Every structure is written in structure tokens, then in C-alpha cells.
Amino acid sequence: MNSLLIKDVRIVDADHQWVGDILIREGTISALGRGLSAPRGVPVLVGEGRTALPAFVDLHTHFRDPGFPEKEDLLSGARAAAHGGFTCVSLMPNTDPVCDSPEVARYLLAKAREIGLVEAYPVGAITVGLKGEKLSPMEALAPYVWAFSDDGKGVADHGLMWRACRAAAGLDRVIFPHCEFPGLPDRGLSEELMVARDLWLCRRTGCRLHLAHLSTRGALELVAWAKEKGLPVSCEVTPHHLCLGGDYPVNPPLPDPGTRAALVRALRAGVIDAIATDHAPHTPADMAAGATGISGIELAFSLLFTELVRPGILPLGELSRRLSLGPARILGLRKGLIRMGYDGDIVLFSDEEFTVDEGYFLSKSTNTPLLGGKLRGRVWATVHRGEVIYLDGKVKGRDFDDHRQVVRGG
Numbered sequence: 001m002n003s004l005l006i007k008d009v010r011i012v013d014a015d016h017q018w019v020g021d022i023l024i025r026e027g028t029i030s031a032l033g034r035g036l037s038a039p040r041g042v043p044v045l046v047g048e049g050r051t052a053l054p055a056f057v058d059l060h061t062h063f064r065d066p067g068f069p070e071k072e073d074l075l076s077g078a079r080a081a082a083h084g085g086f087t088c089v090s091l092m093p094n095t096d097p098v099c100d101s102p103e104v105a106r107y108l109l110a111k112a113r114e115i116g117l118v119e120a121y122p123v124g125a126i127t128v129g130l131k132g133e134k135l136s137p138m139e140a141l142a143p144y145v146w147a148f149s150d151d152g153k154g155v156a157d158h159g160l161m162w163r164a165c166r167a168a169a170g171l172d173r174v175i176f177p178h179c180e181f182p183g184l185p186d187r188g189l190s191e192e193l194m195v196a197r198d199l200w201l202c203r204r205t206g207c208r209l210h211l212a213h214l215s216t217r218g219a220l221e222l223v224a225w226a227k228e229k230g231l232p233v234s235c236e237v238t239p240h241h242l243c244l245g246g247d248y249p250v251n252p253p254l255p256d257p258g259t260r261a262a263l264v265r266a267l268r269a270g271v272i273d274a275i276a277t278d279h280a281p282h283t284p285a286d287m288a289a290g291a292t293g294i295s296g297i298e299l300a301f302s303l304l305f306t307e308l309v310r311p312g313i314l315p316l317g318e319l320s321r322r323l324s325l326g327p328a329r330i331l332g333l334r335k336g337l338i339r340m341g342y343d344g345d346i347v348l349f350s351d352e353e354f355t356v357d358e359g360y361f362l363s364k365s366t367n368t369p370l371l372g373g374k375l376r377g378r379v380w381a382t383v384h385r386g387e388v389i390y391l392d393g394k395v396k397g398r399d400f401d402d403h404r405q406v407v408r409g410g
Helices: 074-084 102-115 138-144 156-169 185-207 217-228 239-243 258-267 284-288 298-310 315-329
Strands: 004-010 017-025 026-031 044-046 050-056 056-063 086-091 119-124 209-211 233-237 346-355 372-385 387-391
Touching: 004 119, 004 315, 004 346, 017 044, 017 387, 050 315, 056 074, 056 298, 056 315, 074 086, 074 102, 074 217, 074 284, 086 315, 102 138, 119 138, 119 298, 138 156, 156 185, 156 209, 185 209, 185 217, 217 233, 217 258, 233 258, 233 315, 239 298, 258 315, 298 315, 298 346
Parallel strands: 004 044, 004 050, 056 086, 086 119, 209 233
Antiparallel strands: 004 017, 017 026, 050 346, 346 372, 372 387
């Protein structure tokens, strides 16, 4: 772990905002104040008045590794995450092979450690091969995963899902369902019926439940009811469902303006616990063949800052709560606040406009409706446990090996 002094920044998190300096020692925030001096041997990153936030935590991302290196792999995904201000990513199991065995989960953990950029938290499959027919070896997977999901597919078999919830409760792991019953022409109704089913299973089994990419008012009403009952439930929404409309192909579909406004209200009210990117990289051939999804981890913060924070719809501190503190608490991490004793994970950004072109991306894929558009809120630096992993266009391991090579004033 590394030490670093970050100077001359506007500091914002879910609880406070002030101007000052941040000292990180051995990966942990050890001092906050103004006019801090760097201990001997500790490099300095001069923020020059930029804004410092807790680095972001993504509960829902697809790095396509193993199996689909033409779309993304752990290395390109980690670089993209660092570029977007994320230091922790939860990896969904719809890979090839599927993450339905300890061997795949161990591979992901070992590969992420070898790359050394961001922390990876694998999600195991609920069913073998994501086929919805037989439970995965959940007990064997549990030491390596934080949750179980058949993301991309809803588990339609009620008995099978009941057994999965009971097993997850006994293993102290989270059930992370994709809420969509197959065969229903009304996508909204499909989502709401499965949310209702899974909330009731949560109530009956006591399992912790985290609901993926909710997109309808009815689903939010059900979650609000569950929280009033004290059920151990959390949920997420994506940046594109909060900010975008139209017919760009994503699942669930982009909402109408009224639903989008309802999602934002639920976010402000605390019904929604986290914003997760659902980063879904695809090649142009994939998209032409009907694939759905947005390569979004590099633009998530900028999109939210542009569409929600700058117009005054959502305070920056509340955005930090949903991008950092909320997801960190769901994962059980000591991250998400700029406070002494918390991990030294920090992102610095500047309120400047930039154009989204293909050259902006470190991901292998650029499938997004934002291409050619302009956003504000450019990530300038990402710090993971006191180590600079991204700075002003440069990524650790590709453009530099030691953060002392790139910090200013060091």
C-alpha cells in the first residue's frame, strides 16, 4: 500500500464538503486539514482547486473475461474503470465459462490482483450455466463471491429461486436477481412481477436481496414497501436510465421522461441505494446482430454530473452517496467517505467540457449513444489506497509504473 498527500482540493462526500488537503498513509486516510505538509518520502499530488470525491464503487459491470476478449478483458476493463474514477468493480457471471465454479471465481480474483489497478468482487451464478435449471455449487463458490446472480436472465422457476434464497441466507451471501420473467410482452410488468416474487422470497427466507437495474415506477413502489417492512433489500439504477431516453438498445429499455423523473425522485428519497453502470461492452458486429447494452463505466460520472448535478437536480454529495458510499456499504467495504480511517480511494475531477469521441475510451468497446456528444466533469485522477492509478490520460502499468513518476510536486 502507498502513501500520498493530496493538496489544494475541494473535498466533497456524502456528509461534508470543505477545502483542504488529504493525507493517505499506508493506504488509509490518516489526516485531513489545511496546509498539511508531506512527511518525508511521501509524494504530493497538487489538485490545483479541483474537486475530490471518494472513488466510485460499481456493483454491476461486465468485463467479458473469460471468454469474450474482443469485447473486453480484465485488463482493458480495469483501465476503463480507473479512467472513469472507479476503484472497485463487481463482475457479473455471464462469461464463458460462466462463473458457476470456484475455478472461474479464483481466476478472476488472481487476475485482478496481478493487474493491480482496481479491486474485483466476483458474482457467482445462481444456476449452472445460467440455464435456470439447476443450482450452482453455491457453498463451494461462497468463499470467492459476494453475491449470486443469473444476470441477463431472470430465474423463472419459483422453487429453484426459493432454494437459492435459502442457501444464500445460510451462506451470508446476497441474491442479486435480474428481474424479468420470460415470455411476457410487457417488459415493465415482467420486471415488477419478479421484483414482487423475489421480495416475498426475501421476506420468507431472510436472505439479503440486491435488485439489479430497476427501471419502473411499480418496482420502486415495491422496494419502498419492502424497506418500510425492514426487509434486507437494496437496489440499483443505471446512469443511462436516470439520464437518457430514446430507443438505444439496452435491457431494460430506456424509460420515458415521466419514469425517468420518478427514478431520480426515488434516488433522492433513498429508495435507490446505488448507481451501478451495467457496463456492457460490445463490438460493432455484436450491436448490429442485436446485442443490447452500453459501454458506460468511463462516462458514468460525467453523464450524471452533466445531467443531474450541474442543473441542480441532485447535489454532488448525494451523487457521491449513490456512486460511492451506498455501494461500498452493500459490499461491506470501508470506502465511500473522505474520513480518517477510511481507505484512501479518491477521484479528482474538473468541471470542464469535453467531446465524447472514440479516442476517449480505454475500454475495447465504444458502444454508447453518447458518441459525438459533449459532457462536463472530466475525471483527472484516480487514487486507489494511496496509489495513483490514473492521472490526466495516463494509466498505471501502461503509461507509468510508479505514481512518483506522475504526481505533481513529488
